[in-house]
């Protein structure tokens with residue numbers, strides 16, 4: 001682990017027009033980590049990912065990636081640096097086949113990471129391999145999640161921002177998606193995971209940030225968060 005974090009979000013304030021959502025939010029992600037950002041509905045998790053990706057521009061603060069200031073870059077530019085956002089709604093092309101969805105993602109991301117070929121992505125996700133010629137719209141929610149992650153890998157991402165990847169999935173699919181996140185990480189991909197489901201975070205993450213009303217209110221390892229009944233109860237409604 002290098003001394004400098006892969007991603008650093010430093011005292012970022014961001015929001016939508018007049019609506020300020022994030023207040024002086026800071027977090028770091030080291031290369032190779034899985035870090036979670038967990039909090040209730042409306043806490044500002046998606047806004048944080050959008051600000052990192054460059055879909056929203058912070059009004060103050062600084063975001064760096066590999067030490068380079070990316071605060072003012074837009075989403076196309078951050079993608080070229082190796083960032084990928086897999087949004088909650090997954091954003092795949094429903095009319096295109098699974099293979100075509102992957103092929104379209106092959107635009108070359110970070111030069112520091114070996115992107116997956118379309119063939120390798122299909123091998124990694126068995127369910128997709130079997131449906132390579134089927135339309136994206138025919139996939140289940142879990143398979144769409146896998147396709148969206150596959151697209152990020154083919155696009156050359158080395159930091160994946162995952163927005164509620166388990167949202168709306170049946171429990172046995174949740175486990176499949178969690179296994180895929182673990183596999184990604186074992187392949188050297190760094191993950192910033194946004195979740196409302198704290199159990200997913202506690203199982204997967206090296207470190208967790210709890211966010212409430214646009215502010216980080218807690219940071220700790222999964223072991224320490226699991227033991228912190230006050231934080232779990234106060235901010236995450238887990239008793």
Ligand code: ATP
Pocket residue numbers: 016019021039040041042043044045046047048196
């Ligand atoms: P959720 O699980 O509901 O997505 P979240 O923690 O990701 O929760 P955000 O989506 O970041 O929360 O929303 C934070 C706040 O920003 C909420 O109060 C929300 O109403 C507001 N917000 C989100 N999108 C917009 C928008 N396009 N315009 C104005 N306000 C917005």
